Structures are given as C-alpha cells and as structure tokens.
Amino acid sequence: MNTKQALDHAATVAGCDAATAGRIAHALARVMRERCGDLDSVAIPGFGTFVARKHDERVDTDASGRRTLVPPHIDITFNAGSRLRKQL
Amino acid sequence: MNRTIALPAIAARVAELAGVDADTASRFILGLFGAAEQEIAAGRQAEIPGIGTFSRSDGATVLFTPADELADAVNAPFALFSAVSIPADAPANIFSADDEYRPQEPAEEHAEEVSPPEFTMTPPTAPDEPVPVVEPDAEPQSKEPFEAEKQPMHTDEAPEPQYIYVERRNHWPWIVAILCLLAGFAAGFCYGKHSSGPYFSNPDRKPVPLDTAVAADDSVNVYIQTLPIDTDTVTPDTLTATPTPDEPEAEEPVYDTVGTTRFLTTIARDHYGRKDYWVFIYDANSANLPHPNRIHPGTRVLVPSLGPHAATDSATRAHARQLAAEFYRRYNL
Numbered sequence: 001m002n003t004k005q006a007l008d009h010a011a012t013v014a015g016c017d018a019a020t021a022g023r024i025a026h027a028l029a030r031v032m033r034e035r036c037g038d039l040d041s042v043a044i045p046g047f048g049t050f051v052a053r054k055h056d057e058r059v060d061t062d063a064s065g066r067r068t069l070v071p072p073h074i075d076i077t078f079n080a081g082s083r084l085r086k087q088l
Numbered sequence: 089m090n091r092t093i094a095l096p097a098i099a100a101r102v103a104e105l106a107g108v109d110a111d112t113a114s115r116f117i118l119g120l121f122g123a124a125e126q127e128i129a130a131g132r133q134a135e136i137p138g139i140g141t142f143s144r145s146d147g148a149t150v151l152f153t154p155a156d157e158l159a160d161a162v163n164a165p166f167a168l169f170s171a172v173s174i175p176a177d178a179p180a181n182i183f184s185a186d187d188e189y190r191p192q193e194p195a196e197e198h199a200e201e202v203s204p205p206e207f208t209m210t211p212p213t214a215p216d217e218p219v220p221v222v223e224p225d226a227e228p229q230s231k232e233p234f235e236a237e238k239q240p241m242h243t244d245e246a247p248e249p250q251y252i253y254v255e256r257r258n259h260w261p262w263i264v265a266i267l268c269l270l271a272g273f274a275a276g277f278c279y280g281k282h283s284s285g286p287y288f289s290n291p292d293r294k295p296v297p298l299d300t301a302v303a304a305d306d307s308v309n310v311y312i313q314t315l316p317i318d319t320d321t322v323t324p325d326t327l328t329a330t331p332t333p334d335e336p337e338a339e340e341p342v343y344d345t346v347g348t349t350r351f352l353t354t355i356a357r358d359h360y361g362r363k364d365y366w367v368f369i370y371d372a373n374s375a376n377l378p379h380p381n382r383i384h385p386g387t388r389v390l391v392p393s394l395g396p397h398a399a400t401d402s403a404t405r406a407h408a409r410q411l412a413a414e415f416y417r418r419y420n421l
Contacts, residue, residue, distance in 0.1 A: 003137045006123045013119025014112050024116045027105035029138025031098055033161040041092040047121040048150070049092070050139075052162060059174065059182065069182070071169030074162045078142070078152030087129035088148040 036076050046083035052076050342391040346383050359391050365404070367411035368392060379419055 011021035035042050036052040043049045053075050060068045080088075099114035106113065124142055127134035128150055133143045140154040160167075174182060344355045352366035360368070370380055372392040377383055394404060 003135055006120060006127075006134070006136065009123040010116045010119035013122070014116035016108070016112055016116065020106070020108060020112075021116065023106040024102060024108060024113055025120070025137055027102040027113075028098075028117060028120075029155075029158065030105060031101045032139055033158055034101075035093050035098075036158065036162045037164070039089045041090075042098060043092050043094055044117065044121050045095055047125055050152075057169075067174040067178075069172045069174055071171065072166050074166075076140075076152075076154045076158065076162060078140075078150060080150045084125055084128065084150065085148060087125065088144065088150070 036074070039074070044081070046081050048081040048084055049079045050076055051079060339393060342393075343388050344391050346385055346387045346389060348385045352380065352383070352389070355389070355391060360394065362405075364408050364412075365394075367408050367415065368394065370415065371411055380415060 007021045007025055008018070010025075011018060014021070014024070016024070032042060032050065036050065039052045039054055041049050041051045055073055055075060057072045058070050060070050062068070095114060095117065096110070099110045099117060102117065103110040103113040120136060124134035124136055128142050128144050131144050133141060135141045138155055139158060140152055143151045143153075145151050154162075342359070344350075344359070346352065346355070352369050353363035356366040356369055357363040366380075369389055369391055370377060373389045377387070377389070
C-alpha cells in the first residue's frame with residue numbers, strides 16, 4: 001500500500017473527498033511536527049505512541065581513539081500499541 | 089512539554105488547520121493508521137506522508153523511521169550545530185574544562201558583565217592627593233601564606249562589589265498621621281467650646297417682638313412667658329400698680345439647678361417627695377427647656393408649687409401620668 005492508497009482508504013473511512021483528505025494529511029503532519037518539537041508524545045488509540053526524546057551533546061570515541069563532539073538532537077521513537085502488538 | 093497528547097486534542101487541532109470538523113478529522117486519523125496497521129500486520133511496509141515509515145522487524149516489533157521533513161522540523165533548533173572533532177591535547181572532560189574550550193562570548197557582552205555597577209561606592213579621594221601606587225614587591229612580603237591562598241585564581245577579573253544593606257526607615261507617614269490626629273482634636277475642642285451644640289439648644293424657641301418682650305433677669309435662667317401689651321391704653325402710670333392690702337402675698341418662687349447628677353427627677357423627689365412629679369417642673373419650664381433628657385447641666389428651673397394638683401395624692405399622680413404621656417407623645421419617648 002502506497003501513500004495514495006492509504007489516503008484513499010482513510011478518506012473512505014472518514015467520508016470525505018481526496019482534496020479534503022490531502023488537507024487533513026498535511027495538517028496531521030504539521031501537528032506531529034509541532035507536538036514532537038515541544039517534546040510531547042502523540043498517542044493514537046490502538047496503534048501506538050510517538051515519543052520525542054531529546055539527547056544532550058556527548059563525546060563519541062571511535063575505535064582509533066579519535067573523539068568527536070556530537071551536538072544535541074531529538075529522536076522520535078514509536079511504541080506499538082497493544083492492538084498492533086497482538087496482530088504481529 | 090513531556091505531555092501525552094490524546095486523539096481528541098490532535099483531531100481538534102487537525103480540524104482547525106484543515107478546515108473540517110473534529111469528527112471527520114478523528115475518523116480520518118483512525119482510518120489512516122488503521123490502514124498502516126493492516127499493512128504492518130501483513131508484514132509489509134507502510135508509509136504515512138509527513139510522519140514516517142513503519143515496517144515489521146524479525147520479531148514482534150515495529151520499526152519506525154521518521155520522515156525527513158518531520159526529523160528536520162523537530163531538530164531545527166540544533167540545525168546550526170554539527171559534529172566537531174576534539175583535539176588530542178584537550179582534557180578528558182571538555183564540558184568542565186577551563187576557558188580554552190568553552191565557547192567564547194562576544195566582547196561587548198563580557199564587558200558588560202564584568203564591569204562594576206554604577207552605584208558601586210568608591211572611597212573618596214582628594215583631588216590633589218596622588219593615587220597610591222602599590223609596590224609589587226612589598227605587598228606579598230606582608231601577607232601570610234594562609235591569606236595568599238585565599239586569593240582568587242583569576243586576578244584580572246573585576247572585584248565583587250560589596251553591598252551594605254541599610255534598612256530604610258521612613259517615619260513621615262506616622263508623623264503626618266499624629267499631626268492630623270492632633271489637629272482634629274484641636275478643631276473638635278474649639279468647636280465644642282464656641283458652640284452650644286445641637287443637644288443643648290432649644291429648637292422651639294422663637295424670637296419675641298420688641299414691643300412684647302419684657303427684660304428678664306440675666307442671673308436667672310428662666311424663660312418668662314409674656315403677653316402682648318397694648319401701648320395705646322397702657323401708660324407708664326398704669327404699669328406701676330401697687331398691690332392692694334387685701335391680696336395675699338405671692339409665694340416666693342423656688343428655683344433649683346440641674347446638675348450632672350441632679351436631674352428633674354432628683355429635684356422632684358427633693359421638693360415633692362416623689363420623683364414621678366418631675367413633669368410638673370418640666371411643665372412649668374417647658375417653654376425654656378428642650379428635650380427632657382437633654383437639659384444642660386447648670387440650667388436653673390422654677391420649681392412650682394403643686395397647688396391645685398396637690399388635692400389628693402392619687403389625683404396628683406394621675407395628672408403626672410397624663411403629663412408624662414403628653415411629653416412622651418411630643419418627643420416620641
């Protein structure tokens with residue numbers, strides 16, 4: 001299932017046309033960016049939770065002993081929900 | 089921050105941005121992730137635009153790869169940073185190292201921080217007095233080793249200004265309040281001294297025309313009810329009437345003075361033997377007396393003889409009750 005098929009399926013479930021589905025998909029992506037940028041977690045019932053976690057700067061040392069200062073960054077992880085885990 | 093956003097809040101925000109109702113947005117989100125769920129369960133890869141890609145690993149776990157636009161937007165505050173190689177001669181813990189490995193601040197900001205504040209007190213020096221020059225060799229000789237260890241490491245920094253906390257005492261509000269209080273007392277004293285006051289004046293008193301007035305003795309505080317005089321028929325000769333020898337001599341009027349502890353009831357008890365007969369005294373002086381309970385101490389009153397009222401004790405008491413009832417009605421006692 002590609003992106004278009006997923007949007008068509010969601011539009012069928014929601015009962016809206018393709019243009020509205022595209023707008024809703026863009027709005028959903030924007031909401032995800034806003035919430036994860038604020039280090040909030042986004043929970044989808046039955047599917048899972050998107051968790052944003054900030055990692056501070058750190059020093060990495062490779063095998064040759066060379067050290068590198070890694071800047072801070074935010075990772076987004078996904079924790080599968082109970083219904084999804086049962087289907088796996 | 090660090091909150092968990094549930095589906096209703098997400099749907100409300102999505103509906104606001106997309107211009108649809110929240111129910112439609114909620115059903116769309118559930119349908120979109122439901123389709124991805126079916127794909128993941130089938131072992132295929134599912135991609136949600138703008139969010140990321142989901143795939144199933146060997147075990148019962150789901151691998152999530154965020155979309156580039158989502159990762160870039162989340163890490164936008166750190167976009168200016170990049171990985172930096174650390175020199176080999178750097179200390180082991182560069183985060184607690186000295187100034188050499190700390191980020192350099194702009195010169196202007198650093199100057200503002202170390203410059204002493206404007207209100208730092210400096211000891212006054214005479215204009216002609218030369219600035220003392222400290223000999224570099226003489227000072228360390230006089231200091232003990234223990235004091236030398238207390239010196240800060242960086243001597244080029246500006247010394248910490250020493251602030252002395254001085255409690256500010258402002259007594260002006262209290263002084264002003266006391267002066268206002270004293271002024272009020274003085275004004276009240278002067279007003280009370282130069283005015284008779286509303287309680288001691290007789291509001292029923294009316295000015296008497298000059299042709300009907302008869303001069304009263306100032307030494308006696310008794311109001312004498314006068315009658316109009318016909319100036320056409322009455323001559324000075326008629327006014328000088330001599331008492332006839334057949335008339336009995338009039339009784340000399342009895343006066344008494346109201347005091348702070350001597351009321352009309354007290355006077356009535358002294359003269360009549362019953363305090364209830366105060367109404368006769370008040371009736372005889374009603375034209376000169378204000379409210380019965382507000383007679384000014386020092387007022388002289390005429391104590392009339394009971395006369396016809398003293399026929400019987402019961403009749404006198406009945407008449408006294410009648411007068412008392414009349415006074416009560418008059419002043420709503």
